Amino acid sequence: MTGYKLLVKNARQVVQVSGSRESVKRGSDMNNLQVLEGAEGGYSILVDRDGIIADLGPSREVEARHCSDTIDTVVDATGRCLIPGLVDAHTHTVWAGDRVHEFAMKLAGATYMDVHKAGGGIYFTVEHTRGATEDTLYELLKERLVRAVRAGSTFVEVKSGYGLDLDTEVKMLKVTERARQSLPVDISCTYCGAHAIPKEKTSQEATTDVVNVQLPRIKDLMSSKQLCVHNIDVFCEQGVFDVTQSRDILLAGKSMGLNLNFHGEELHRLHSAEMGAEIGALAISHLEEVSEEGISAMAKSGTVGVLLPTTAYNLRLTPPPARAMIDGGMAVALGSDFNPNAHCLAMPLVMNLACVTLRMTMSESLVAATLNAAHALGQSDRHGSLEVGKLGNMLVLDAPRWEHLIYQMGSHQDVISHVIWHGDVVHRKQ
Numbered sequence: 001m002t003g004y005k006l007l008v009k010n011a012r013q014v015v016q017v018s019g020s021r022e023s024v025k026r027g028s029d030m031n032n033l034q035v036l037e038g039a040e041g042g043y044s045i046l047v048d049r050d051g052i053i054a055d056l057g058p059s060r061e062v063e064a065r066h067c068s069d070t071i072d073t074v075v076d077a078t079g080r081c082l083i084p085g086l087v088d089a090h091t092h093t094v095w096a097g098d099r100v101h102e103f104a105m106k107l108a109g110a111t112y113m114d115v116h117k118a119g120g121g122i123y124f125t126v127e128h129t130r131g132a133t134e135d136t137l138y139e140l141l142k143e144r145l146v147r148a149v150r151a152g153s154t155f156v157e158v159k160s161g162y163g164l165d166l167d168t169e170v171k172m173l174k175v176t177e178r179a180r181q182s183l184p185v186d187i188s189c190t191y192c193g194a195h196a197i198p199k200e201k202t203s204q205e206a207t208t209d210v211v212n213v214q215l216p217r218i219k220d221l222m223s224s225k226q227l228c229v230h231n232i233d234v235f236c237e238q239g240v241f242d243v244t245q246s247r248d249i250l251l252a253g254k255s256m257g258l259n260l261n262f263h264g265e266e267l268h269r270l271h272s273a274e275m276g277a278e279i280g281a282l283a284i285s286h287l288e289e290v291s292e293e294g295i296s297a298m299a300k301s302g303t304v305g306v307l308l309p310t311t312a313y314n315l316r317l318t319p320p321p322a323r324a325m326i327d328g329g330m331a332v333a334l335g336s337d338f339n340p341n342a343h344c345l346a347m348p349l350v351m352n353l354a355c356v357t358l359r360m361t362m363s364e365s366l367v368a369a370t371l372n373a374a375h376a377l378g379q380s381d382r383h384g385s386l387e388v389g390k391l392g393n394m395l396v397l398d399a400p401r402w403e404h405l406i407y408q409m410g411s412h413q414d415v416i417s418h419v420i421w422h423g424d425v426v427h428r429k430q
């Protein structure tokens, strides 16, 4: 007799996303969703006490295989659908000081860079984040991650980048590590010390500070297990870090074993997509201004394009060319880009925007918000699909077909009936 943590039983539809342990779906394969449906009695998923999927298939078969086992919790999903927990591949979730006043300025016509150059934008948030205690930042992060989980995310990337000095960047990374150790959500931690040029430095001085001061300190804190950082990010943009500076910072991170995952081609075409592909970037975010050559280079290198539809929506930018990317064989992922400029943690809304504004199909959008997002964070071996051996992170949807999660725009709180993380029910619809 074996003991298990959770059985989710009798679901009408199980969207595994993938059933062959592939690490990513590229190009047209993003439309090949692995879906189980049609069995009499539905489908069940069994999660072991380590939070790992132990069995999955037609309910009658799963029940027959485990009729003498003990199961701690049973969730009846009769008439409902199961999908993997959503993965948010790009967030700036640790900061103090909202920028609701800037939203009004932007609605009135100011551009993102107008606000930034006038000392607002990232600089406003840096000032407030530098002044906040670790406990305050932790409480703010916790509140935001609870919201993300309620909206279906079970794995979230979290960046630093509102310190721009060693002490505040380390403070942000420590807050992220505390959340990673204590909250019921998986976190991929990104060092983004090169998010803006600190007011007191030139871009070259800031590059040298990141490479020679901040990264070595972070490396020490990682060695002594005080921090666990997975990725390195840079805002490669005209007037911020140029392509050469970004490359130097990314390569310094790569030599420490960090995944390269950066902001590129957002407001100007600098050909950072080609640079990222050349140095083996795992992912590049934004890409509103990417060129055809950049798309080919990323398709060839396998670099994931992390698309952030909330940014183009809020800033009224031309959206990234998602169709050309997917049709060109790239792997595309999605992120909420939660930050004080784009205050959205709801991946179902991001998926809706991806379908409508980026012209992605609903299948592409689900793959982008699960398997491919997990791959962009280097963790699709554990996240992003419902398969035996992967984490028991899943959503029970109160709907006859999974597409309702995207279709019922703004109603994800009614569509998601349970959020399950490592086999524990961490959110239940009221």
Ligand SMILES: N=CN[C@@H](CCC(=O)O)C(=O)O
Binding pocket: 092, 121, 122, 125, 235, 263, 266, 311, 337, 339, 340, 341
């Ligand atoms: N573009 C750079 N970074 C963020 C915005 C950060 C901010 O405005 O605070 C982004 O991805 O959109």
Ligand SMILES: [Zn+2]
Binding pocket: 090, 091, 092, 263, 337, 339
């Ligand atoms: Zn960002």
